[in-house]
Amino acid sequence: MISNPPPWPNNCRCAVAITFDMDADSLVHLEQPTDSTDRINAISLLHYGPRIAVDRILSTYRRLGLQQTFFVPGWCVEQYPEVVRRMVDGGHEIGHHGYLHENPRNFDRQGQADLIDRGIDAISRVTGSRPVGYRAPLYNYSGVTTDLLIERDFSYDASLMGDDVPYILKTTSGQIVELPTHWGCDDWPPFAYIDDLNYRMPIRAPSDGLRGFMEEFDAAYKWGGLFVPVWHPFVTGRLARWTQVDNWLTLLVERGDVWITTMSNIANHIWGLQKDGTYEPRIDTLPYYKEPIST
Secondary structure, eight states: OOSSOOOOGGGOSEEEOOEEEOOTTHHHHHHSTTTGGGOHHHHHHHHHIIIIIHHHHHHHHHHHTOOOEEEEOHHHHHHOHHHHHHHHHTTOEEEEOOSSOOOGGGSOHHHHHHHHHHHHHHHHHHHSSOOOEEOOGGGOOOTTHHHHHHHTTOOEEOOOOSOSSOEEEEETTEEEEEOOOOGGGBSHHHHOEEGGGTEEOOOOOHHHHHHHHHHHHHHHHHHTOEEOOEEOHHHHTSHHHHHHHHHHHHHHHHHSOEEEOOHHHHHHHHHHHHHHTSOOOOEEESOSOSSOOOO
């Protein structure tokens, strides 16, 4: 089913990165800028991520010996530095996720560059390291994003949805690894209901909603793909949902043939395979179109 699956380390059947976007309450300040500070219920819901769920998630990872990737907006890094440091102390990667979770496509090239730089500065100050991976807020990757990331020596992007395995984004500025996901691997559709953010979806039972993710994993495992769920601590880190995830991750680790690792490790693996000539990932040349399409 996959025409060009990469060879995974130690003969593993597939690669898995459980990515969490810790957006915290940045979301309500963007969506409701005039009165966000008075929306106490929404803030309490979003605070659940850094204040309650992250430590629960880190506890599971510590028990299972896993290192994973958290994408954190720069403002959230500044608001919750101790939470981010606990992630780093556990060996986890901090990826770039904008500054205040702004939609990049609402800004021109310089505006996007400034937001990326602010996020880099925030992560570097708190963690002591520059981020090497990027996920665009709302997945809103623009026509200039690839060049901006290459100019800043990012190793990979995690915003696009163009394949079942890693591939290369190429522009006149150079290349970057794309580690794709898709909306079927995002926890907002099955679990998020936030009236203050104008997002109203029917909430599914933990076992029902998580079944979709497990079936996505099963297909990646069968065909040698990459499985990248995009979860949020205040959503999937809730008690009943994370209890089921904890049980499922335990079974995955026990299999012994699933490479569960950080996004940066996966990107480095693809770069290494390409460099030594053992594998040639597919290349997407950007931009896809040079001008608007008219009838």
